[in-house]
Amino acid sequence: MALALEGTPVHNNATSGSSLTTGAFTTSQAAEVFIAVGSNFASANSVSSISGGGLTWSRRTTGGNAVQPIELWAAQAGSALSGVQFTLTYSAAVQFTTVDVFAVSGQDTSTIWDADASIPVNSSTDPISVSTSNANDFITGSFRCSTASPTEGTGYTKISGADFQLAEYKIVSATQSGLSITMGTGAGTANGAVADAVMAAAGGGGGGGGVSLLPERYYRTQCGMTGWIEQ
16 A cells, blocks of 8 residues: 555644644544644643544654744554544643644554654754655655645645644655755745654555554753754
8 A cells, every 4th residue: 555645634723722622533544643733832832742542642843942833743543543533732721723633544554754864854944854765755744834824835735724834745756865845825934844754664555553652852942942852
């Protein structure tokens, strides 16, 4: 099975609250599920946890800054999901938040992620770039920006573009060096960006497998300090 966007993406937005429950999300098979979430807080905060569907979630990376972060979370679903709603809990009340849920099928269920050292990628601006070490990848990029309805960049397919957030993807069949990930409408207005790359299964297959614990990489700007924390 080839790499593909799996199921119908779900988009939600809220202007207050300390949690958000998404719309129902359904897939027809096992998949790697992503949640991209951009938020505004009064002070430095983030998503503290995600629940739903019996999945184990891990934050892949965070872009932007501590008050206006965009976060990319992921979980491996070992079987199809039917009408699952996910609840995001924030570490403090949000002033604005946008959430996109989407999934990838045909992924390698053991290695999952392209092994290039640049992945996952985060930034406080756009465009961002990604390099890969595997030929067959599903590359996804998400941006929070000052454009209400951003559109996908050239060569990308839009997953969602609403409420000041864009999620898009591209499926490649050759290794990439410095591949630019950007927006169409809204280009140059991002204040946070994240990108990731999922490997195709050997032989083109996917599905199956259990829950995978995922690496976590943060980018934070707080109290005048900027740096990486890796766990």
